Amino acid sequence: MTPQKKVQEHGSFNPHNADDEHDYLLKNYARFPVEFIRGEGAYLYDNDGKEYLDFLSGIAVTGFGHNHPEIKSAVDNQLNQLWHVSNLFESGGQKTLASKLAERSGLDYVFFCNSGSEANEAAIKLTRKWGKERSHIITAIGGFHGRTMGSLSATAQFKVWNGFFPLTPGFIYAQYGDMDSIENSYGKDVAAVMIEPIQGENGIILPPDNFLKNLRDFCDEKNILLIFDEIQTGIGRTGKFFAFEHDNVKPDIVTLAKGIANGLPLGAAICSKKVGDVIKPGDHGSTFGGNPLAISSANKVVDLIDEKLLQHISDAGEKIVQSIISLNENSIKEVRAKGLMIGVEFNEKVSAKSVSAELLNNGVITCTAGENVLRLLPPYIITELEIIKFLHKFAEVLSIIKLGR
Ligand SMILES: Cc1ncc(COP(=O)(O)O)c(C=O)c1O
Numbered sequence: 267m268t269p270q271k272k273v274q275e276h277g278s279f280n281p282h283n284a285d286d287e288h289d290y291l292l293k294n295y296a297r298f299p300v301e302f303i304r305g306e307g308a309y310l311y312d313n314d315g316k317e318y319l320d321f322l323s324g325i326a327v328t329g330f331g332h333n334h335p336e337i338k339s340a341v342d343n344q345l346n347q348l349w350h351v352s353n354l355f356e357s358g359g360q361k362t363l364a365s366k367l368a369e370r371s372g373l374d375y376v377f378f379c380n381s382g383s384e385a386n387e388a389a390i391k392l393t394r395k396w397g398k399e400r401s402h403i404i405t406a407i408g409g410f411h412g413r414t415m416g417s418l419s420a421t422a423q424f425k426v427w428n429g430f431f432p433l434t435p436g437f438i439y440a441q442y443g444d445m446d447s448i449e450n451s452y453g454k455d456v457a458a459v460m461i462e463p464i465q466g467e468n469g470i471i472l473p474p475d476n477f478l479k480n481l482r483d484f485c486d487e488k489n490i491l492l493i494f495d496e497i498q499t500g501i502g503r504t505g506k507f508f509a510f511e512h513d514n515v516k517p518d519i520v521t522l523a524k525g526i527a528n529g530l531p532l533g534a535a536i537c538s539k540k541v542g543d544v545i546k547p548g549d550h551g552s553t554f555g556g557n558p559l560a561i562s563s564a565n566k567v568v569d570l571i572d573e574k575l576l577q578h579i580s581d582a583g584e585k586i587v588q589s590i591i592s593l594n595e596n597s598i599k600e601v602r603a604k605g606l607m608i609g610v611e612f613n614e615k616v617s618a619k620s621v622s623a624e625l626l627n628n629g630v631i632t633c634t635a636g637e638n639v640l641r642l643l644p645p646y647i648i649t650e651l652e653i654i655k656f657l658h659k660f661a662e663v664l665s666i667i668k669l670g671r
Pocket residue numbers: 381382383384386410411412413462466467495496497498523524
């Protein structure tokens with residue numbers, strides 16, 4: 267089967283039938299048969315030298331694109347000095363980054379780990395220690411918090427649980443955006459509500475007006491914690507450093523990962539003083555968490571996110587959304603977005619999977635999410651010209667698909 271054919275059939279592509287019989291990788295991903303070997307700015311290049319416009323950013327990770335000169339130089343400097351010491355010792359880089367994240371969030375303490383799932387595990391442990399006899403956490407149906415057993419149990423999606431029972435106890439599931447459902451889920455064992463300010467994996471689902479504020483009021487009234495999982499929405503993706511800033515609502519814990527180090531593995535759980543003060547040495551830890559290389563990248567990433575860039579993210583997102591809407595395409599049901607976190611939901615006439623696969627064949631990288639939603643997560647450095655290029659390809663691909671090629 268040609269790579270092009272495999273990409274077209276990705277929806278039903280069975281990785282066990284991959285041409286390479288000597289593929290020893292665990293078959294937990296249905297990978298597109300494309301290998302990128304080089305990146306520059308908003309572009310990736312495969313091993314045949316073909317150019318691809320990256321409208322995925324490694325799923326909201328490489329916000330500054332590939333090979334960004336200032337980030338590269340910061341990591342290069344660190345690479346030449348020191349790669350790893352244990353968290354048994356002081357780390358100036360971690361302290362600097364923690365102070366920047368505390369200032370941006372208005373919170374007080376930062377724990378560094380290596381991924382989003384781990385950041386959420388830390389949030390769950392912080393909640394349990396703080397809550398004492400109260401240990402339950404309310405999460406939202408359709409949300410996504412990760413694949414480790416705790417974060418997977420927080421994720422209210424059967425397809426994520428299937429095959430991995432029993433779940434970690436202590437989670438209660440309520441409807442996203444529905445205060446009545448959240449209030450009905452509350453009981454004396456509940457210590458927190460944990461939620462994505464915008465549901466990413468579920469198809470870019472925006473909260474109803476005032477939902478986050480009402481949640482904050484509810485948590486204050488019940489003296490429980492509000493945890494925002496900003497692993498996908500954080501670090502500027504929505505046009506604010508944290509998505510919660512759009513609603514002027516401050517959580518007790520916020521988790522980050524993905525975009526924080528532009529592709530080096532780093533996660534963070536940031537919490538208020540009242541939560542952080544319950545932790546003592548030995549309660550939690552990570553061998554690699556806050557690794558000097560990842561920290562050097564993240565310190566530069568955070569410095570690069572200024573008001574001008576955030577405005578560009580908002581403007582670029584708005585331009586993409588308005589241009590897609592103005593295509594007047596009758597197979598598009600809805601376009602949902604905040605900044606450069608964009609979901610294009612198709613109706614039954616067109617499958618988002620086939621649009622994503624055909625875009626890849628045409629040199630544009632995207633992915634899908636939720637129910638028939640094409641997910642666009644372009645890098646923050648995206649230019650007007652690259653947006654126009656994307657729109658041309660997008661319109662072309664839609665007409666190819668509708669012609670039933
Ligand atoms: C909102 C959210 N939380 C948690 C995670 C898990 O992050 P990781 O894959 O780094 O463990 C993701 C990943 O997609 C996410 O989008």
